[in-house]
Amino acid sequence: MSDPSAATTPSGAAGARRPLVRLEHVDKHFGALHVLRDVDLTVAEGEVVVVIGPSGSGKSTLCRTINRLETIDSGRITIAGEDLPQEGKALAKLRADVGMVFQSFNLFAHKTVRENVTLGPVKARGVSAEQARKRADELLERVGVANQADKYPAQLSGGQQQRVAIARALAMDPKVMLFDEPTSALDPEMINEVLDVMTGLAKSGMTMIVVTHEMGFARRAADRVVFMADGQIVEDAEPETFFTAPKHERAKDFLSKILTH
Amino acid sequence: MDPVLENLGLFASGFLRSLGIAAWGLLGSLVWGTVLAVFRISPVPVLRAFGTFYVTWLRNTPLAIVLFTMAFGIPAVGINASYYVFGVVGLVLYTSAFVCEAVRSGVATVPTGQAEAARSIGLTFSQTLGLIVLPQALRAVVPPVGNVLIAMIKNSAVVGALGVGGDLFSVYNRLTSAQGYAALPVLTGVAIGFLVMTLTASALLALFERRAAVAR
Numbered sequence: 288m289s290d291p292s293a294a295t296t297p298s299g300a301a302g303a304r305r306p307l308v309r310l311e312h313v314d315k316h317f318g319a320l321h322v323l324r325d326v327d328l329t330v331a332e333g334e335v336v337v338v339i340g341p342s343g344s345g346k347s348t349l350c351r352t353i354n355r356l357e358t359i360d361s362g363r364i365t366i367a368g369e370d371l372p373q374e375g376k377a378l379a380k381l382r383a384d385v386g387m388v389f390q391s392f393n394l395f396a397h398k399t400v401r402e403n404v405t406l407g408p409v410k411a412r413g414v415s416a417e418q419a420r421k422r423a424d425e426l427l428e429r430v431g432v433a434n435q436a437d438k439y440p441a442q443l444s445g446g447q448q449q450r451v452a453i454a455r456a457l458a459m460d461p462k463v464m465l466f467d468e469p470t471s472a473l474d475p476e477m478i479n480e481v482l483d484v485m486t487g488l489a490k491s492g493m494t495m496i497v498v499t500h501e502m503g504f505a506r507r508a509a510d511r512v513v514f515m516a517d518g519q520i521v522e523d524a525e526p527e528t529f530f531t532a533p534k535h536e537r538a539k540d541f542l543s544k545i546l547t548h
Numbered sequence: 549m550d551p552v553l554e555n556l557g558l559f560a561s562g563f564l565r566s567l568g569i570a571a572w573g574l575l576g577s578l579v580w581g582t583v584l585a586v587f588r589i590s591p592v593p594v595l596r597a598f599g600t601f602y603v604t605w606l607r608n609t610p611l612a613i614v615l616f617t618m619a620f621g622i623p624a625v626g627i628n629a630s631y632y633v634f635g636v637v638g639l640v641l642y643t644s645a646f647v648c649e650a651v652r653s654g655v656a657t658v659p660t661g662q663a664e665a666a667r668s669i670g671l672t673f674s675q676t677l678g679l680i681v682l683p684q685a686l687r688a689v690v691p692p693v694g695n696v697l698i699a700m701i702k703n704s705a706v707v708g709a710l711g712v713g714g715d716l717f718s719v720y721n722r723l724t725s726a727q728g729y730a731a732l733p734v735l736t737g738v739a740i741g742f743l744v745m746t747l748t749a750s751a752l753l754a755l756f757e758r759r760a761a762v763a764r
């Protein structure tokens with residue numbers, strides 16, 4: 288498990304790729320609760336890693352430490368070889384490079400769909416309004432909500448909102464995209480429209496860390512599946528291997544539960 | 549009501565002076581109160597601690613003590629200004645603690661996911677606050693801040709008691725002590741002066757509340 292990207296990526300292609308996100312011996316507590324225990328994880332450029340595990344196992348926290356929405360107690364996190372900066376301008380700059388998609392969408396409620404997508408490029412990157420708008424319209428087209436650009440988030444369905452949220456993150460041209468259960472808050476009929484966008488993104492070579500229980504997506508798009516339990520990474524394997532022959536008891540147990548649903 | 553009608557000019561100038569105190573107090577409290585609220589939610593521990601200390605202290609000190617400290621304590625350490633300035637500053641120091649808490653409670657109504665999304669696209673703390681959080685907090689902030697400001701207009705009467713001069717309180721003193729008018733009708737005139745201010749403020753607030761409600 289020291290450098291899983293080298294060993295387990297299909298076709299071994301990622302083995303030659305540069306590590307983009309690297310967590311080493313990361314520990315995190317919430318008060319007395321030890322939520323991340325000595326977590327090591329390396330994600331190479333262009334790799335898609337699905338994180339799976341029972342509720343409360345620390346998946347969201349793991350995701351959030353990578354753009355420092357949560358601080359860590361000890362260990363090290365680097366992105367493209369650089370340590371996460373402390374609070375301040377440098378951190379804001381780093382966050383612009385790390386896209387994040389939340390379970391509850393979190394679109395800016397007082398801004399139109401297009402404004403949601405242009406705000407980051409204009410305010411954080413200094414892109415001209417004209418250019419940001421052009422790019423926003425392209426991205427909205429790409430995620431299939433171009434005709435909703437002038438509406439407010441509350442006027443959109445959940446699936447549409449989540450696709451806008453993806454466009455908003457993509458507008459920053461991020462190096463890596465984090466997804467924290469992007470389809471868990473959606474009605475079943477909207478899940479696929481979001482997963483399709485994510486699959487397209489994965490195929491386009493985007494580096495992605497995706498917390499999800501959508502096994503179809505994991506099989507289709509992921510290079511690796513990481514299984515977490517009690518704040519630890521218990522198993523790290525190719526999707527096919529993980530779903531058909533999980534090694535650890537916890538993983539077997541978890542899979543049998545979600546498979547019987 | 550004779551004393552009022554006979555001295556309408558005096559009352560008018562007293563009203564304007566009192567209005568001035570209230571207006572400066574309002575402006576100062578809004579600005580300083582908002583700055584304090586930003587301190588209290590900022591990521592900088594020193595600023596947060598200062599904000600908490602300030603609010604706890606000023607909210608739990610009687611206004612009269614704050615004003616007397618300004619008017620008599622501060623000059624004693626060698627800082628001099630007119631009673632008018634001391635009065636307004638004291639009023640602002642006191643009221644801003646309440647404005648701070650009202651703004652903070654409004655900010656708390658904005659879901660944390662909004663600020664997290666803003667930070668995650670690379671906005672700085674001040675951009676997150678100014679572009680995302682405060683605009684959405686506005687609707688929730690207006691009513692409680694309005695209440696604080698209306699209370700402040702009434703409190704501004706106490707500033708006159710310091711001896712600012714020329715305000716409605718001094719009009720009362722002059723007409724009753726120097727010119728021997730009965731207290732009650734004169735006080736009624738003074739009360740009407742303050743009513744005009746508070747009722748106008750309430751009406752403006754109601755208007756603003758309605759506009760803040762549709763603006764989203």
Ligand SMILES: Nc1ncnc2c1ncn2[C@@H]1O[C@H](COP(=O)(O)OP(=O)(O)O)[C@@H](O)[C@H]1O
Nearest residue numbers: 317320322340341342343344345346347348349
């Ligand atoms: N801000 C927080 N304060 C205290 N405890 C938290 C906080 N966020 C998460 N936790 C706790 O940390 C544990 C891991 O949470 P989380 O990372 O959200 O797990 P998952 O996403 O796998 O469900 C849970 O027990 C949760 O209750």
Ligand SMILES: [Mg+2]
Nearest residue numbers: 346347348468
């Ligand atoms: Mg979670």
